[in-house]
Every structure is written in structure tokens, then in C-alpha cells.
Amino acid sequence: MAGPLEQFEIVRLIPLPVGGLDLSFTNSALHMVLAVVLAAVLLVVGMRGRAMVPGRLQSMAEILYELVAGMVKENAGEKARPYFPFIFSLFVFVLFGNLLGLIPTAFTFTSHIIVTFSLAMVVFLFVTVLGIARHGLHFFHLFLPEGTPLWLAPLVVPIEVISYFVRPISLSVRLFANMLAGHTMLKVFAGFSVSLAGMGAIGAIGGLVPVALNVALFALEFLVAGIQAYVFALLSCVYLRDSLELH
Numbered sequence: 553m554a555g556p557l558e559q560f561e562i563v564r565l566i567p568l569p570v571g572g573l574d575l576s577f578t579n580s581a582l583h584m585v586l587a588v589v590l591a592a593v594l595l596v597v598g599m600r601g602r603a604m605v606p607g608r609l610q611s612m613a614e615i616l617y618e619l620v621a622g623m624v625k626e627n628a629g630e631k632a633r634p635y636f637p638f639i640f641s642l643f644v645f646v647l648f649g650n651l652l653g654l655i656p657t658a659f660t661f662t663s664h665i666i667v668t669f670s671l672a673m674v675v676f677l678f679v680t681v682l683g684i685a686r687h688g689l690h691f692f693h694l695f696l697p698e699g700t701p702l703w704l705a706p707l708v709v710p711i712e713v714i715s716y717f718v719r720p721i722s723l724s725v726r727l728f729a730n731m732l733a734g735h736t737m738l739k740v741f742a743g744f745s746v747s748l749a750g751m752g753a754i755g756a757i758g759g760l761v762p763v764a765l766n767v768a769l770f771a772l773e774f775l776v777a778g779i780q781a782y783v784f785a786l787l788s789c790v791y792l793r794d795s796l797e798l799h
Contacts, residue, residue, distance in 0.1 A: 635682075682792075682795050697712070723788075734773045739774065
């Protein structure tokens with residue numbers, strides 16, 4: 553039986569070596585494409601009718617839209633309105649990646665640090681470039697909060713700089729670690745069930761315990777999938793507000 557970590561193995565589906573680089577199309581890339589396609593289908597097909605009394609797909613699309621719109625307004629401010637599509641795209645992509653990984657035999661690309669770190673770096677570079685473009689050199693006042701005594705600057709500035717550059721690491725590790733730990737736990741308890749089932753009638757009955765735990769863990773993972781996508785987008789909003797308002 554496959555180990556709990558084999559589900560995270562990257563598999564080359566279409567080998568594509570280019571020079572010294574490996575640009576192969578992998579199972580991770582495939583599931584990223586699937587996440588984008590499924591999200592696009594939900595939003596395009598769901599909103600195509602624009603019915604006064606929405607159906608299921610339209611209701612789901614509207615709930616996602618209103619959730620992120622409220623998040624951007626409350627946590628990034630009115631100035632962040634033009635950047636709503638960016639936050640919405642991040643949220644939907646991470647959400648569908650998390651949920652897609654809950655399907656048996658599917659691959660969870662958000663359980664890989666390279667994917668989550670790449671997304672976090674996109675957010676980090678975007679808000680940094682935006683802040684510098686809007687405020688010029690005044691952007692660097694972000695590292696010395698207003699009202700801070702100058703004699704504290706040698707202590708405060710390094711702390712603020714470190715905390716700023718650690719943002720993509722904390723943002724990526726939070727998502728990656730939650731997805732990795734949750735899916736590993738699901739696989740471990742599933743393995744217990746299979747092992748006990750091969751030990752006769754008593755083992756089969758005892759195997760119901762890890763099955764019940766797996767059902768509970770699956771429900772928890774479904775909740776975590778949504779929460780982690782929300783937290784990723786929420787923190788992106790906070791970073792965006794810092795760049796726009798220098799708080």
C-alpha cells in the first residue's frame with residue numbers, strides 16, 4: 553500500500569526538456585489547469601443567465617463574489633476597489649485547488665511549497681511595486697511607523713524590514729503546511745482501516761473506528777480548504793492596504 557506521502561509526488565505526464573530546464577507538464581500543472589477551468593465554468597456558466605431568482609450555480613458564483621467584495625472593502629479599503637479582480641482570482645484559484653485535492657486520486661497542488669510560495673511572491677511583488685509606484689520613496693516610511701521617536705529607529709526599522717520580507721514565507725507556509733498535514737492525516741487513518749480489515753472479523757469491526765475518524769477529518773479538511781483560501785486572500789488584502797495607505 554502506498555505511503556501517506558506518495559500522494560504528493562510530482563509525476564511527469566508530458567516530458568518537455570528544453571535545454572538544461574525541465575518544463576514537463578506534470579500532474580501538478582494538470583490540476584492547476586483543472587482548477588482554472590472549473591472556476592471559469594462556475595463563474596461564466598453560473599452568471600450567464602443572470603436570473604432574478606438565481607439557481608445553484610448562480611448562487612454559488614454570487615456568494616463567492618460578495619464574500620471577496622466584502623473582504624476587500626473591509627480589509628483593504630475603498631482605494632483597493634480596482635484591485636478586486638486580483639484578490640478574487642487568488643481566492644478562487646486557491647479555493648478550487650484546495651477542494652480539488654479532496655477528490656480521491658486527485659492531486660493537491662497547494663500542498664507544495666513551491667506553488668504556495670510562488671503565489672505569495674506574486675502578492676508580495678505586486679503590493680511592493682504598487683506601493684512604490686503610488687508613493688515613491690515615501691513608501692519606505694512604512695518601515696518607520698508614524699509617531700515613532702527617532703532614537704528608536706535603529707531598533708524599529710530592522711524589525712519592520714524583517715517582518716515585511718518574511719510575509720511571503722509566512723503566507724506560503726501557512727497554506728502549504730495545512731494542506732500537507734491534513735491530507736497526510738487522511739491517508740494515515742485510511743491506511744489503518746485497510747490494515748485492520750485484513751485481520752478478520754474483529755479487525756474489520758475495529759476498522760470502523762478509523763473510518764469514522766476519516767469521515768470527520770474529511771469534513772474538517774473541507775472546512776480548512778475554505779478557511780485557508782479565505783486567510784490567504786485576507787492577508788493579501790491587508791498587505792494591499794499597507795501599500796495603498798502606508799499603515
